[in-house]
Amino acid sequence: MNGLHRRERTIRPLLRMLLAVAIFMGLWLPIGSLSCVGDEGEFAPEPHEIISDLDARLALARVLSYRFHTLGEAREAYERILSEHTNHLEAGLELSDVLVRLGDVSAARKRLQRLLADRPNHTGLLGRLAEVEAAGGHAQESRILFEQALRIEPDNVPLQMAYAQAMNRWGDFYRIERIYRHLLQKSPDDVHLLEKLAEVLVSTQRYEEAEGIYERLKRHGWDKRRFCLEMAKLYDRKKDFAKALEAIACVRQPIDGPTSAPLAPCTAIESDPADAWTAPALEIESRALNGLGNRKEAEACIATLLNHPQTEMAGWLAAAKTYRKLAASDETLWETSQDAAARAMRLAVRQYPDLADVLRPENLKPEKYLPPLRNLPKTIVSILYLQFGKLVLEEAWIDRLLSDPEVQALDLYTWAECYTEDRRPDIAWRLCARGVEIDPACFPARLALAENLAFDRRFSDSLKVLEALAQEDPENVKVWITYARVLSWDKQYDAAIDRYDRIHAHNPMDPVPVRESARVAVWAKRMDEAMRRYRSLMEPSVDERLLQALKQSPSMPLLQVPAADRREPNTTDTPSKGYKRYETLIEQMDRNPEFSADETLQRIRIDLLPEYRIQKWAYLESEAKWKAWNLHFLEAKDAYEALTAFDPGNAEALFDDAQVKCSLGLCDEERAPYEALLRMDPTHAQAKRGLERNDIRSRPKIGINPLIWSEKGRGDLSNIVVHRIQVLAEMPIRQDRYAVSAGMDSFFERPGSADRTFEALGYTLHARGVLSPSLSGNLKWTHKVYQEADLGASDFFDALIRWKIRDWLHVDFGFERADAIANAFALQQQSRADRWKIGIHSQMTRRLEAGLKAEAVDYADDNSGIRIAGSIGYAFTDHPKIFKVTLSETYRNTQQANRFFYQGDRLVDIVYPYWTPQALTESTITLEWVHDLAKELFCGAPENVYDLRLSFGTDTEDNAMVRLEGDWKLEIADHWLLVLRGLIHESRQWDASGVWAEIRYRF
Structure with missing residues (x-):
């Protein structure tokens, strides 16, 4: 192969010499042959057949301009012509094209301005100069020139098409759309115009409208495989990988064959390895397979690309990019990506032979990289970025890019694009900032600066750049949509919605601003407005x-x-x-x-x-x-699954789907949406963190639960201090959807009337789990043995089943056996109570909830009682600072009241030694304040939240009370979890206080 290239370099000068001789012969032979012309002159050339010296030299310059590696010679040839014919229009225009391709936009601009000085109204020159300004990144100058030309010739269709093509560089999509739709009014079935319009719609994420145009083109006889390939590209952009594969299957079918038969992945079109459809189809297929989790089949597609000479370089570049993305979660793939990029570079050099010396393998060793960093084709820059691996992230490398005295703004922008794609906005914006210093009018660098500043969460700096761009061009939709998005990321929701409304006013046909403004209204917790915006998309x-x-x-x-x-x-x-x-x-x-x-x-x-x-x-x-907003997670789960089935590439919906499943306790199902997000984008920070937290929550843990409880009042019924310490170990199952734990317990109980503390030991087994989205439960058993033989041993149970009936109604069924010990007599009698419970709870809206609970109590001493409680609560503020007011009413009644027995003034026994309220009704109002201090606000994130509740109430015995309760939950460094709970209750009849703690360590 190297020998072939050497022969090519040897032959090229000979070919150019022969070309020059041919042109020379074409110029002189007709004149020399005049001596051979007969009297009749039948061999005399016509005047128009004689090629002038100028025409011959122009022809030679054009031939040289056809190949990238002879552009330098073409430039010299054109400049020699123009040194003699200063204002030659064709030579000047063609030289400007050569200069742009060589990256010397400044020289091209000067050459055209010189020609334009003598022809100020020449629309061809104005249009060409506008294209040169566009190539140099000068959007405003280009737009002014195009509009000047169109004022002279408003119906010049090639000029309008050139204007549209130029605007595509800086995202002025609404103006482009207006041009194409205006031209389509005259030629509604023009295939080229329809294709162009579809491209613009895809660029603005208006995929539905683009699909409609593709269907229309298909109906008008568009090539079937072309239709399938464009649909595959569209689905690839939408991240709808399943449909992308269906479209690719259509591309790979014979033109008149069926499209529904299943095909093995990557059996590329065998009839023609150089088929124009092969490379793009296989690249899309590899991404789609990888997006669906079929990594081996995706690698097989890339391997198929590598086996085709026409697609080999594209295959190695696609492989390098794929492995680089996967390296975000697998460090071992960095070198694999670099090796693939090195293979791509060896192949790319063949396409850019003029860079062969600069890009020699010995110069491409990262530790001594020598080539200049400027005027490199984008493909070469992409390959270099991947080939050098982690070197491009080092400060020394970045300093070299920034300090090159001859580097141009567009060069830095090209490198910045690589960093942006690699999710390194902190480096990308520095390159763009330097590019803007070099050329303040370079629009791509300025917009990329704003975008990457925002990606790096430097919102205020980004907004300053965007404000300046928006003032310069109030109609550029790419600027305005970016402006609105950054405002929303900075939580300036009102301003963001206002910007979206302005965009929509410019083009009411575009659903994207309405769609995004509806989402921003959701983030701003203005759901009524969000729903109004969604509804506007459905009307009529x-x-x-x-x-x-x-x-x-x-x-x-x-x-x-x-x-x-x-x-x-x-x-x-x-x-x-x-x-x-x-x-x-x-x-x-x-x-x-x-x-x-x-x-x-x-x-x-x-x-x-x-x-x-x-x-x-x-x-x-x-x-x-x-x-989801109304906390109806069962219905939200079904809704999000329907949404992601219809729109699989909806990243926000996938993340929300994971959140809903987390809220339902379906921790194993929570993983799938995160994994789908990471296949779409391996650097998706939120999905990566969500999956990481899911893994953390599924680790085994150990912990200790200390408790202190003290109560006194109601005469001699309540007078005890209880300490309890539990040491436990917990094993999560299926990502913490289920869990079992075992603990050792120590009890210390000191009744006020006793002169000593009673000690007991025990153990607890606990199991919990979410059986289905609508059914969950837990079961606990504790065995308690007192050290005093006369007190014996006891077994306690706690069981609960929760059934969710379509979110509107949650029904709890429970049973609890617990001791009823609040004094020395209850301790000696080992008072116990069996409580049968049923509870109904309704989350009617996000802020309004109501509940009803009923409890039947059976005591070990043949007594019984009931408790019925109802409550209604309303949250006046929303997360993360919630102020809530709850009104509750409770009715208690016990069949048998307490019986006290005295010997003189000394109490010697109590029958039914626990509180036995008689037809007692309590009324309570609770003021609650919940403040979430967590830095990451998603379900499953590390918690840092406190909850304070202050209650006031009275009952039918005029026993006014005040109660203060507080909870604080704090997670530290993904391993430690601390939960603190406290209570202070004060009333005329009964006082109590308690502190509970949970300390956990995850492995």
Whole structure:
């Protein structure tokens, strides 16, 4: 292979000499042959056949400009021509193109300005200069020049197309869209214009509308494999990997073959290894397979790319990028990525032979990298970035990029793009900042500076850059959408929503600003506004438009639409009905060949497809967020699963889905959405942290639970101090969805009337788990043995089953056997109580909840009682600072009251030695303050939250009371968990205080 390249370098000068001779002969032979012309002059050349010296030299310069490695010679040839013919238009225009390709935008600009000085209204020169400014990153200057040219020739279609192409460089998508739609009004079936419009829509994440255009092109005879490939690209952008694979299967089928038969992955098109479809199809297929978790099959796709000479370099580059992303979670893949990039570089040098000397293998050793960092093609920069691995993250390397005295703003921007893709915004913004210093008018560097400052959470600096860009061009949607996003990331929600509204006012057809503003309203906890914005995407409904359109179809009477659905929808129709009729139409067209062949129905289907996809997405996401907002997690789980099935690339929905499953205790199912997010983006910080915390919570732990309790009052019924210490070990099962624990207990009980402390030892077994999304429970058994033989041993139980009935109602069934010891007589009698419990709780809205509990008590001494309690609470503020007020009413009654026996003034016994309220009703108001101090606010994150409750109340015995309770939960360094609880209760009849603690260590 190296010998072949040496022969090519030897032959090239000879080829150029022969070309020059051919041009020379073409110039002089006709003149020399005049001596051979007969009298009739039948061999005399026509004047237009004689090539002038200038034409010959222009032809030579053009031939040299065709190849990248001879651009330098082409430049010299053009400059020699222009030194003699200063204002030669063609030579000047063609030289400017050569200069731009060589990276010397400044020289190209000067050359065109010189030509334009003598032709100020020449639209071709104005357009070319505008393109040069665009190539140099000068968006504002380019726009001014294009608009000047279009004022002179407003109907110049090539000029309008060039303007649109230039604007694509700086994201002025709304202006581009207006140009294409204006031209399509004159030529509605122009395939090239439709393709261009679809590209713009994809660039602005308007995938539904782009899909509609692709369907329209397919209907007009677009190449089937081209259609499938473009759909695969669209699904790849949307991260809908399953559909991307379906589209790729269509690409790989014979043109007239079936598209539904399953294919083994990566059996590329065998008929033509150099097929234009092969490389992009296999690259998409590898990403899709990796996104679905099929890493081995993804690697097989890359290997297939490597086996094709036409796609070998693309294959190695794709492999390098894939392994670099996976290295974020697997350090061993850094070297694998570097090796793949080195292979790609050896192949890339063949495409850029003029860089062969600079990019020799001996110069590409990171420790002595010598080539200049400027004017390198983007592909080469990408390969170098990957090839050098961790070297590009070192400060010395970055300083070299920043300190190169000849580096241009666009060079630094190209390198910054690599760092941005690699999720290194802290380095990327420094490169962009230096680029802006070099060329303050370089738009790509300025916008990338703002984006990377925001990615690095330097929001105020980012917003300053964006404000300046927005003032310069108030219609650039890329600037404004970035501006709105950064404001939302900085939690300036009102300002962000205002920016989104301005964007939408510029282009009401674009659903993206409405979609994103609805999400921002959710983040701002303004759910009513969020729902209004989602609803605006569903109006008018697809079904309304469908019913109007179907009136034009001859198949309308045959369609199996329920009679009730044929009427015009009224204002009472729910949003969920807004697209159901359209889905019915699609089902019938798929089943009935007559309907699928109906041209009118096909047109209706295609025309309404974008709106259907937008409206179904809006309904599913609004439904999911509304359910989750109101803490209806069972329904939210179903809603998010429906949403992610319809829109698998919806990163926010996947993260929210994990949160909902975490809230339901489905810790094993919580992992799947995080893993899907990490396959889409291995550097997704939140998903990575969520998965890490899921792993941490599933580790075994040990702990100690100390308790101190003291109560006194109600005469001699309450007078005791209790200490308890429990040492335990816990083993989580299935990522902490279930857990079992065992503990050793020590009890120290000192009744006030006794002169000593009674000690006991015991052990506790505990199991808990979430059996299904709607059913959970726990079971605990404690065996307690007193050291005093006459007190004996006891067994205590605590069991609870919770059944969630569609979120609106949670029903608890419980049984508890516990001691009822609050004095010396109860201790001697070993008073116990069996409590049968049922509770009903309803979370009606996010802020409003209500509950009802009933309890039947059976005492060991044949006494019994009941307790019924109801409560209603409302939260006046939201997380992370919640102020809540709860009103509760409790009724207590015991069958037998206490009986006291005295010998003189000395109490000698109590029958029923525990509190036995008689038809007692209590009324209480509780003021609660919850403050979440955690730095990471997601379910499963390390906790740092305190909860204070202050209660006031009285009862039918006029026993006014005040109670202060507090909880504090703190997690430290992912290993330590501390929970503190305290209570102080003061009333005329009864006082109590207690402190509980839980200290855990996770391994």
